[in-house]
Amino acid sequence: MHAEPHLPLPAELPLVDEPGGTDVDLKTQIVRFTLTGGLSAIVDFGLYLFLLQVVGLPVSVAKAISFVAGTTTAYLINRRWTFKAEPSRARFLAVIALYACTFGIQVGINQVMYSTIAEHWWRVPLAFLIAQGTATVLNFVVQRVVIFKIH
Structure with missing residues (x-):
């Protein structure tokens, strides 16, 4: 019997050994999502500053690259720790779609704010x-309500 080829599952971080599921309560999810978001923001912002100020990339290019690094970090941790969800190709594809949308939103908002805020150290x-x-906020709501309900 010939097995059909299949896409590999996304990379995983073995952060917990607990069984998967989405039975984590809202308060715990918010705390974990916030902590994960903080770490991911450090990855995102650190890389953004490096690419913008050291490498000299244009604002949108630097932000696009840093966004991908930060959101990849967030997904890998949130899937296992925040939502305790089993690996799922459908969920992974839904996350890619969500991140594509938030990518456009985040890079666009960053560009508009950067362009409209006067040049100060805090711009x-x-x-x-x-x-x-x-x-x-958009990511948490969509992940909690839609993505981590997918099996």
Whole structure:
């Protein structure tokens, strides 16, 4: 019998040895999502500053690359720790679609804020914070209500 080829599952971080499921209560999910988001924001913002100020990339290119790094970090941790969900190709594809949407939203908001805020030392972090905050709220709601209900 010939087995059909299949896509590999996404990379996983073995952060917990507990069985998967979405039975984590809302308060725990919010705390874990916030902690994960903080770590992911550090990855995102650190890389953004490096690419913007050291490498000299344009704002949108630097933000696009850092967004991918930050959201990949967030997904890998949130899947196992925040939502305790089993691996799922359907869920992974839904997360890619969500991140594609929030990518456009976050990079766009960052560019608009960067362009409209007067040049001060706090322009870059404020533009980043507004864009990141918007994407974080959107990501949590969609992941909790839709994505981590997918099997």
